[in-house]
Amino acid sequence: MxxxxxxxxxxxxxxxxxxGGTGYFGLHGHPAVVRAGVRAFLKYGTHSATSRAGFGTNPALLEVEARLREFFREDEAAYFGSGYLGSLVLAQALADRYDAVFMDEQAHFCIRDTAASPGKPVFRFRHRDPEDLAIKLRRRLTAGQRPFLLTDGVFPVFGRIAPVPEYAEVMAAYDGLIGLDDAHGVGVLGANGRGTLEHFGMKSPDLYFSGTLSKAFGGHGGFIVGKRRLIGRIRTAVGAYIGSTPTPTPIAAATAKGIEILLRxxxxxxxxxxxxxxxxxxxxxxxxxxxxxxxxxxxxxxxxxxxxxxxxxxxxxxxxxxxxxxxxxxxxxxxxxxxxxxxxxxxxxxxxxxxxxxxx
Ligand SMILES: Cc1ncc(COP(=O)(O)O)c(C=O)c1O
Structure with a gap:
């Protein structure tokens, strides 16, 4: 290319x-996005060369998080290196709240890589099949155990949407949590582009999602939005957030502009x-x-x-x-x-x- x-x-x-690809709004070469990146490059150089545990927070990163709060109307936002990391960050941040992971058998690579990381048992259920999920939950959980379901919100190849309302119904009996990798849903689905959950009109403290900024928003990097407690946990307990150099500053500035354009x-x-x-x-x-x-x-x-x-x-x-x-x-x-x-x-x-x- x-x-x-x-x-x-x-x-x-x-x-x-x-x-081809995933540039759904053609923002990757949008003049205002490119200009924002170039201006930040001249001012900040490539990146902070230290993680956000040190001096690594800068105005461009903060602007991305502010725009995400605005776009998704959530209290807090955490911006990190890639959408690929989103499920990992979510699974680790919530790790003390579930006992076993249940994942769609056709879940994205990033969910497969993630599922075993919190050190809990991992079970697969048939692709987009709430009935098979119900069977697996019944067979695999012991009394009082809490499941965490991981799935793509929108599957990348055929663009099919996960049946989240049906999953939520099945999971309710176990007080389970649901985490979506909504890489292809955010920016696109729902009346305000807030993704798969908005598409279904769903909101609940047991529903979570991660997203990417590299597709609809024309930028780069991953994010999670939510309540202060969840985002606080990401900032203090998740290695991928704390222990890596943040997104290159010009790209963060361009990304903030991409979110702003889609918002306005x-x-x-x-x-x-x-x-x-x-x-x-x-x-x-x-x-x-x-x-x-x-x-x-x-x-x-x-x-x-x-x-x-x-x-x-x-x-x-x-x-x-x-x-x-x-x-x-x-x-x-x-x-x-x-x-x-x-x-x-x-x-x-x-x-x-x-x-x-x-x-x-
Ligand atoms: C479903 C899904 N999740 C996650 C990712 C990774 O996102 P990123 O490329 O922004 O790291 C992709 C593809 O890029 C994807 O298709």
Whole structure:
């Protein structure tokens, strides 16, 4: 990639109409985001060269946390190195409140890496299956034990949303906790872009999530928002937060600007919704299965890798880039995966559909 990711993106020297990745609002190359980064670079250099346990807190990091509080309307926010670390930070911060971890069998790599870290037993349940969760809870827990459920809020390959209301119902009997890796939900889902929980209209002291700033928000790094007690625990007891150099300062400043733009321009979310609905409708008319949620991701699989690579290549010849992926949650042969942005025009979406219709 030789330009910022956007509706048009330069790959290997050629400009493509781009339907890949996770830059859902095209903020990564937004002039105000870039300017904020450049200004901070000149003022602060690369980063603090000390962790936040020392002198490592700076105005750019604080601004990210202030914007997160504003965006999510929460008391406190903790900003750390990556979205990938989010589940780990959450699982460790809550470690004294549960006895066993239950994770979706297709959970993201970061949840798999996380699950065993607090040193409690880990059990898997079938993908997006509350009934199987109920069976596993019944079989695996002894009286009085409290479970912690870890799952993606939105699964990255097919863009499917976890059935959180059904999970909450099952978990209630055990007074269980739920933690979502909402990397693809935050900024996108819910009336205010607050993610999967807002999408379902859910709020409870037993529901938690982590998010990333590298996708919808156009920046980089991970975060958790919540009550003072939870965030205080992250700041004082979680190694990944205390013991690492914070996000490079220019990137933190750019990230704060990305959050601010999305906060001040709700119309961007409306455009993304419109584009998502338009693309999914068009794909369905081509015989591709696409659900009707507002997640701007569609993926489908074909019999062989060769077939899918052939389609990808054909589209690229026509100036359109879509991803062929092997990733957690994809079938062994892989998938073709499309994402749509708020910055795609109706004409660009039409062009993708027309070219696909010629190939499929
Ligand atoms: C579901 C999910 N969780 C976490 C991450 C990691 O986030 P980040 O790249 O911001 O570290 C990704 C992908 O990047 C993802 O798809």
């Amino acid at each position: 030789e330009s910022p990711p956007g509706a048009e993106t330069v790959l290997d020297g050629r400009r493509y109409l781009y339907f 321009h709700p119309e961007m979310r409306n455009r993304l919704r419109r584009n998502t609905a338009g693309l999914k409708k068009g794909l369905r008319s081509l015989g591709i299965e696409a659900d009707d949620t507002p997640v701007p991701i569609v993926a489908w699989s074909m019999r062989t890798e060769k077939e899918m690579r052939g389609i990808q290549k054909d589209l690229m010849r026509r100036g359109i880039a879509v991803a062929y992926l092997k990733y957690v949650g994809a079938p062994a042969a892989g998938v073709l995966r499309l994402t749509v942005f708020s910055t795609h025009t109706a004409g660009q979406i039409r062009r993708l559909l027309e070219e696909l219709a010629k190939i499929l």
